[in-house]
Amino acid sequence: MARPEAVNPGKAPVVLYYYPLSYYSQKVRMALLEKGIPHSLEFIDIVTGENYEPWFVQINPACEVPVLRHGTKIVSGSQKIVDYLEDNFIQGFTQLQPADRAGLEFHKCRYLREAIDEVPVEFITYGYFRHAELLEKIKVPDFVRKHLGDRFFQRQTQLARQIQKHPELRASYTAKLRRVEANDEKVDDIHAINGALNEVEAILDKIEEHLRMNTSVAARKDWWLCSAEFTIADISLAILLSRLYFLGLAQRFWSIATRPYLAIYYQRLNDRASYQKVAITHITTGDLISLGGSSLLLSYGLPALGVATVVGALTLAAVLFLKRRK
Ligand SMILES: N[C@@H](CCC(=O)N[C@@H](CS)C(=O)NCC(=O)O)C(=O)O
Structure with a gap:
């Protein structure tokens, strides 16, 4: 082609x-x-x-x-x-793809990227925000978790409001609303989330096997997923691994004991500049607060700060008052 x-x-x-x-x-x-x-x-x-x-x-x-x-x-x-x-x-x-478009590596790269991209990541993420026992595993501070969790499930209300306000865009909003409704209904079922995680197991088994095969050839020891160069398949894998880590699932899916090649791959990935810049694993609490912007600060940060300040001020006043009475 x-x-x-x-x-x-x-x-x-x-x-x-x-x-x-x-x-x-x-x-x-x-x-x-x-x-x-x-x-x-x-x-x-x-x-x-x-x-x-x-x-x-x-x-x-x-x-x-x-x-x-x-x-x-x-x-x-x-x-x-x-x-x-x-x-x-x-x-x-x-x-970001092997140069020879007729070659095996090019096809391997396309095939693996396709397979990784099929993992229903959005669904798994929403599932984690939906169920309290899963939610607490997510690697962000409590107040950010709560903020995102609350907001993630306001999409139906937001869309219904937009349909009223902008009827000329009804077709787009309605189509999106249907997708959101289907997602929100499905994430209520924790078994469906476990099913999706089993799909992750299957794809990671495949990846582990590819990585193992690479290292069995001396000239391929330093390869990424499908070539010596970092490809689009590696990008898909990198972002998938960072998401699994964020959801508190790293230990379930890779370790030197369970998927050693993937564990080493993940270590290598962490040294990569582009990964450090974008991966969710490298987003700090400060970043998260600024991401939430004013809405996050107003909902959680400021009241928390406000309460702390009032408690602090009252304590100080009480100490000074008691000191004076002595
Ligand atoms: N198939 C699309 C999916 C894009 C997508 O689902 N984006 C999410 C964020 S990861 C989004 O915009 N969600 C906002 C919403 O659903 O309101 C792609 O590959 O870009």
């Missing part, structure tokens, strides 16, 4: 509409960094429903991040965006 013509690569500005904790946004960000494409980032607060604002729905009727704007061209859907970047940013940019 012929490669599409390059469209003005590098000249028109590249803008990524994204949310930093979004799984799919992270993949695209990692691809932009790995390819060395200069770009700017536009933060879309999906927690407060900014992705349901009419201007955003006009650029992506699916009402989701990530969206890429390259000059006048708009591309949405993480796989499509990564492919677009790969097909259009060629000369002077790092290639």
Whole structure:
């Protein structure tokens, strides 16, 4: 199949509409960094429903991040965006697929990326935020967890409100609402979440086997998943592993005792600059607070600070009062 013509690569500005904790946004960000494409980032607060604002729905009727704007061209859907970047940013940019398109490695890379991308990560994440016993495993402070958990399940209300306010966009909102309803109903069933985690087991078994096979050939000892170079399949795997870690599932899925090749791969990944920049594993509490912005501070941070201040002031007053009485 012929490669599409390059469209003005590098000249028109590249803008990524994204949310930093979004799984799919992270993949695209990692691809932009790995390819060395200069770009700017536009933060879309999906927690407060900014992705349901009419201007955003006009650029992506699916009402989701990530969206890429390259000059006048708009591309949405993480796989499509990564492919677009790969097909259009060629000369002077790092290639994220083995060069020989007829070769085995190229096909292995496409196949593994496809398989990893099929893991129902959004569903698993929502499932974790839905069930208290799973929620407490998520590696963020309590108040951030609660904030995100509360907001994640307000999507139906937010969408219903938008349908009233902007009837001209009803078709997009309704389609999104149906998907959200189906998701929210399904995540109530903890067995369905366990089923999805079994799918993760199966894909990681496959990955472990590929990594093991690589190390059995001397010349491939330093390979990533399907070649000596880091590819789009590695990006998908990297972001999947970081999400599993975030959900408190790292120990279940990899260790030197259970999946040693994957455990070593994960260690290597942590040294990679693009991974450190985008992976959820490297997001700090400070980042999370600023992500939540004013809504997070107002809901949790400030009252907590307020209570602490009042308690502190009262204690001080009591101590001074008692001292005076002595
Ligand atoms: N298939 C899409 C999925 C995008 C997606 O689900 N994005 C989520 C964030 S990870 C989103 O925008 N959620 C906001 C919402 O559902 O309101 C892709 O690959 O980009």
